Amino acid sequence: xxxIARIEAASRRLQGHLPVTxxxxxxxxxxxxxxxxxxxxxxxxxxxxxxARGGWAAVSALGEAERRRGVIAYSSGNHxxxxxxxxxxxxxxxxxxxxxxxxxxxxxxxxxxxxxxILYDRExxxxxxxxxxxxxxxxxxxxxxxxxxxxxxxxxTVGLELADQARAEGIDRAEVLVCCGGGGLxxxxxxxxxxxxxxxxxxxxxxxxxxxxxxxxxxxxxxVNPAARGSICDAILTPTPGELTFPIxxxxxxxxxxxxxxxxxxxxxxxxxxxxxxxxxGGAVALAAALFAPGLSxxxxxxxxxxxxxxxxxxxxxxxxxxxxxxGGRISP
Amino acid sequence: xxxIARIEAASRRLQGHLPVTxxxxxxxxxxxxxxxxxxxxxxxxxxxxxxARGGWAAVSALGEAERRRGVIAYSSGNHxxxxxxxxxxxxxxxxxxxxxxxxxxxxxxxxxxxxxxILYDRExxxxxxxxxxxxxxxxxxxxxxxxxxxxxxxxxTVGLELADQARAEGIDRAEVLVCCGGGGLxxxxxxxxxxxxxxxxxxxxxxxxxxxxxxxxxxxxxxVNPAARGSICDAILTPTPGELTFPIxxxxxxxxxxxxxxxxxxxxxxxxxxxxxxxxxGGAVALAAALFAPGLSxxxxxxxxxxxxxxxxxxxxxxxxxxxxxxGGRISP
Numbered sequence: 001x002x003x004i005a006r007i008e009a010a011s012r013r014l015q016g017h018l019p020v021t022x023x024x025x026x027x028x029x030x031x032x033x034x035x036x037x038x039x040x041x042x043x044x045x046x047x048x049x050x051x052a053r054g055g056w057a058a059v060s061a062l063g064e065a066e067r068r069r070g071v072i073a074y075s076s077g078n079h080x081x082x083x084x085x086x087x088x089x090x091x092x093x094x095x096x097x098x099x100x101x102x103x104x105x106x107x108x109x110x111x112x113x114x115x116x117x118i119l120y121d122r123e124x125x126x127x128x129x130x131x132x133x134x135x136x137x138x139x140x141x142x143x144x145x146x147x148x149x150x151x152x153x154x155x156x157t158v159g160l161e162l163a164d165q166a167r168a169e170g171i172d173r174a175e176v177l178v179c180c181g182g183g184g185l186x187x188x189x190x191x192x193x194x195x196x197x198x199x200x201x202x203x204x205x206x207x208x209x210x211x212x213x214x215x216x217x218x219x220x221x222x223x224v225n226p227a228a229r230g231s232i233c234d235a236i237l238t239p240t241p242g243e244l245t246f247p248i249x250x251x252x253x254x255x256x257x258x259x260x261x262x263x264x265x266x267x268x269x270x271x272x273x274x275x276x277x278x279x280x281x282g283g284a285v286a287l288a289a290a291l292f293a294p295g296l297s298x299x300x301x302x303x304x305x306x307x308x309x310x311x312x313x314x315x316x317x318x319x320x321x322x323x324x325x326x327x328g329g330r331i332s333p
Numbered sequence: 334x335x336x337i338a339r340i341e342a343a344s345r346r347l348q349g350h351l352p353v354t355x356x357x358x359x360x361x362x363x364x365x366x367x368x369x370x371x372x373x374x375x376x377x378x379x380x381x382x383x384x385a386r387g388g389w390a391a392v393s394a395l396g397e398a399e400r401r402r403g404v405i406a407y408s409s410g411n412h413x414x415x416x417x418x419x420x421x422x423x424x425x426x427x428x429x430x431x432x433x434x435x436x437x438x439x440x441x442x443x444x445x446x447x448x449x450x451i452l453y454d455r456e457x458x459x460x461x462x463x464x465x466x467x468x469x470x471x472x473x474x475x476x477x478x479x480x481x482x483x484x485x486x487x488x489x490t491v492g493l494e495l496a497d498q499a500r501a502e503g504i505d506r507a508e509v510l511v512c513c514g515g516g517g518l519x520x521x522x523x524x525x526x527x528x529x530x531x532x533x534x535x536x537x538x539x540x541x542x543x544x545x546x547x548x549x550x551x552x553x554x555x556x557v558n559p560a561a562r563g564s565i566c567d568a569i570l571t572p573t574p575g576e577l578t579f580p581i582x583x584x585x586x587x588x589x590x591x592x593x594x595x596x597x598x599x600x601x602x603x604x605x606x607x608x609x610x611x612x613x614x615g616g617a618v619a620l621a622a623a624l625f626a627p628g629l630s631x632x633x634x635x636x637x638x639x640x641x642x643x644x645x646x647x648x649x650x651x652x653x654x655x656x657x658x659x660x661g662g663r664i665s666p
Contacts, residue, residue, distance in 0.1 A: 022355050024377060027418065028445050043609040044357060044374075085360065105606065105657060112361050272647070273438065276376040276640030278609040307609030311651035314605070318644035318651075324438060 002149045002244070004195035007156035007188065010057040014157055017089070018052055021045055021158075023165040023301075029274040032322070036299035037290045038169065039271075040162055043279055043307030047081040047109070049235075050158055050185055050305050051145075055082030057154025058143045059090050067092045072140040074098070074127040077106025078235055078306050079145040084113035095140060097131050103234065103280075103310045122228060146184030147242040155185040158303065159192025166200060166301065173199035175254065175297040177286035179305045180204035180213045181236035183245030189303070190252035200301070204249065204256040205289045207231040207264070207282075213241045213249065214256025222246055232261045232313065235282030235306055263288040268317035271304065273324065280309035335482045335577070337528035340489035340521065343390040347490055350422070351385055354378055354491075356498040356634075362607040365655070369632035370623045371502065372604075373495055376612055376640030380414040380442070382568075383491055383518055383638050384478075388415030390487025391476045392423050400425045405473040407431070407460040410439025411568055411639050412478040417446035428473060430464050436567065436613075436643045455561060479517030480575040488518040491636065492525025499533060499634065506532035508587065508630040510619035512638045513537035513546045514569035516578030522636070523585040533634070537582065537589040538622045540564040540597070540615075546574045546582065547589025555579055565594045565646065568615030568639055596621040601650035604637065606657065613642035 024039045042050040059071060070093030073083040080096040087094035094115040098107060099122040110117050120130055135142045144151065162176065176193065178186040183204070190202040204213045210231055215223040224240045231237060241249070259267075264281045267288035271277040279287070283306035290302040317323060357372045375383040392404060403426030406416040413429040420427035427448040431440060432455040443450050453463055468475045477484065495509065509526065511519040516537070523535040537546045543564055548556040557573045564570060574582070592600075597614045600621035604610045612620070616639035623635040650656060 019355065019357070022352065022377065024352070026379065028442065031445070041377075044355065046359065048609050109361065112364070272611055272644070276381050276611040278605050278611060311605070311656040315648055315651055318648055323644040 002152040002156065002188065002191060004191060006149065006153040007160060007192050010150065010153040011157045011160055013060040014053060014056055014154070018046055018056055020161050023162070023169065024275055026274045029270060032270055032274065033291045035296065038299055038301045039275060039287060040158065040301065040303045041277055042158060042303060042305045043277055043283055047078070047085050048306055048308045049078035049082065049283065050155055051078040051082030052085055053157050054151035054154035054184060055079065055086040055143065058148060058150040059083065059086040059092060061150045062141060066141050069139040069141070070094060071143050072097065072131055072135050073143045073145065074131045075145050077102045078308060080110045080115065081106065081113060083143050084110045084115035088114045095134060097127055097134065103308065105310055106308050109308070146182030147244045149244070152184050152188045152245065156188025156192045158185065159189035160196060162189065162301065163193060163196035163200065166197060171299055172197065174299050174301050176200050176202050177205050177257065177289045177300060177302045178202055179236050179282060179285045179303065180206050180256070181238040182242040183213055183249055184242065185305065186253065187245040187248040190248055194252050201254050202252060203254040205285045206236065206256065206258050207233040207285060208258045208260050210237050211256060211258040212239065214258055216241045216246060217250060217253065217256050233264055233282035233285060235280060236285065257289045257293050259285050259288040259292060263292050265317045265320050266322045267291055269320035269322035272317065273322065277304060278307040278309065278314065279304050280306050281313065283307055335485040335489065335521065335524060337524060339482065339486040340493060340525050343483065343486040344490045344493055346393040347386060347389050347487070351379055351389055353494050356495070356502065357608055359607045362603060365603055365607065366624045368629065371632055371634045372608060372620060373491065373634065373636045374610055375491060375636060375638045376610055376616055380418050381639055381641045382411035382415065382616065383488055384411040384415030385418055386490050387484035387487035387517060388412065388419040388476065391481060391483040392416065392419040392425060394483045395474060399474050402472040402474070403427060404476050405430065405464055405468050406476045406478065407464045408478050410435045411641060413443045413448065414439065414446060416476050417443045417448035421447045428467060430460055430467065436641065438643055439641050442641070479515030480577045482577070485517050485521045485578065489521025489525045491518065492522035493529060495522065495634065496526060496529035496533065499530060504632055505530065507632050507634050509533050509535050510538050510590065510622050510633060510635045511535055512569050512615060512618045512636065513539050513589070514571040515575040516546055516582055517575065518638065519586065520578040520581040523581055527585050534587050535585060536587040538618045539569065539589065539591050540566040540618060541591045541593050543570050544589060544591040545572065547591055549574045549579060550583060550586065550589050566597055566615035566618060568613060569618070590622045590626050592618050592621040592625060596625050598650045598653050599655045600624055601647070602653035602656035605650065606655065610637060611640040611642065611647065612637050613639050614646065616640055
């Protein structure tokens with residue numbers, strides 16, 4: 001089981017290796033949102049996303065023999081980079097199984113961290129089948145992107161930091177918006193906050209049309225998305241909530257939220273102009289909800305989860321009016 | 334005189350109002366540079382640049398009557414926003430005198446912080462003359478962008494943080510690259526480091542053709558730039574080193590460095606792809622030197638000073654090969 005003790009143990013293993021990311025805010029962002037917004041900038045984590053935490057927690061939990069044989073991960077990119085970095089720093093061989101349509105920068109960066117990258121087709125092939133076979137053939141330990149106790153504990157360290165940082169800002173009651181693919185980050189944060197700062201409640205944020213977690217929370221059972229692709233938020237397009245993560249969120253999270261691709265681009269634009277952060281679409285959905293969803297808490301906390309984005313996609317965000325906010329955007333001079 | 338006591342006093346006045354900015358690093362950035370590079374991310378400061386520190390230090394040092402009458406600043410933009418924010422938070426009226434060719438986002442943001450913005454022509458008008466007249470007409474206190482004891486002390490708080498953060502990373506000897514307009518930041522940091530971490534030495538970085546500080550340090554007297562404009566690094570185009578800042582840097586800094594506009598764009602691209610930070614050209618020159626200047630220390634520390642940049646200019650950086658590094662750039666897979 002992933003619980004606060006496992007999260008605290010992961011936190012001790014991470015210490016000195018991965019940075020504490022800042023909780024940022026900006027007066028003009030608050031004006032744009034119409035409420036106080038605090039942003040946990042996980043895009044500033046090593047490898048550019050919170051996935052470095054889960055990767056580190058999982059690899060550092062392995063025994064000596066397992067580490068020597070190596071690890072394998074399947075991922076649209078950020079989990080790959082997190083595991084690749086952790087494996088490299090622990091001296092473990094690392095195979096990454098990645099969809100062939102993943103952003104080129106994520107493929108290249110995983111290779112740059114020293115991983116062997118194997119591509120598969122997202123529509124016609126099942127990554128779990130391919131991954132399982134590679135793992136057994138080579139004696140690799142499969143590190144799942146979310147349904148893994150140590151990965152969830154590693155992601156939960158975001159919640160430990162957030163509890164302290166929110167307290168330092170005088171915040172003891174707020175909604176914490178967390179982007180959600182399989183739910184590893186959201187469930188880890190929810191566990192950490194329940195133990196450390198119970199006035200902070202997680203709400204998941206997903207792309208419209210890929211809101212399997214929101215629908216699952218509403219229905220009380222795990223729902224499946226109708227499509228596997230079709231949103232720019234590639235990092236968080238998972239078919240269904242995790243088996244391990246869902247019950248935790250069912251117990252601890254509020255209703256799920258969903259945002260459009262255009263709202264994600266607007267949030268990337270606002271992060272550019274008001275926070276000077278580079279966010280990828282999937283990493284910006286929580287901030288998008290903070291900007292656009294009605295009826296949220298004031299203040300609200302948004303976890304900005306990743307910033308690995310191709311320049312061409314980022315250029316789309318720069319073309320959004322909120323990138324020039326203060327000029328033609330929603331803040332008038 | 335600005336000395337360590339004045340910097341420490343400024344630090345106490347800033348505490349709880351302005352955030353401590355993180356010292357970031359990234360494995361792939363190190364590979365790109367060929368040395369370990371640490372980046373002090375002042376673009377994450379409130380208002381998007383270190384100038385919020387000097388503005389806050391200066392306004393918070395005013396007496397009650399001066400604060401009530403208000404302040405005036407002249408600036409290409411970042412100093413303006415820093416003073417505007419500080420004045421707003423201290424309840425002071427604020428007039429900003431700004432060149433008419435300043436980035437639109439800086440003009441708009443200064444207004445959004447509540448300042449009255451007055452534009453002037455950079456080529457035909459003297460901002461000091463206009464500013465002096467406005468100040469005396471309205472009883473405003475002029476807050477100079479660098480030749481001001483409290484502003485220098487405020488900027489010097491970057492050095493206090495850097496001394497602590499470098500120590501935490503195990504760095505006790507390194508060059509600290511600092512972008513340089515009038516020299517307020519560089520001199521403040523130099524004073525703080527001399528007192529707190531004397532193994533860290535400041536080296537100024539300027540745009541090629543606007544390297545008045547580097548030439549002044551080499552000649553032993555204050556030199557003037559031949560032109561007032563012609564670099565994309567608008568934030569740091571000052572005619573000559575400050576009267577107060579130059580002697581400090583003459584005593585404490587190493588030889589000055591200069592980088593091209595293309596190198597500044599490459600540094601913006603690397604900050605985008607490897608650090609997920611938005612930098613403006615003038616805020617990226619220290620990182621550019623860390624990436625391109627020969628013979629620097631390993632590790633080297635670069636202060637990334639600001640991130641207020643129009644989307645169109647940032648798009649220029651996205652088109653640079655280093656924005657897609659790991660793909661077509663200098664890190665091969």
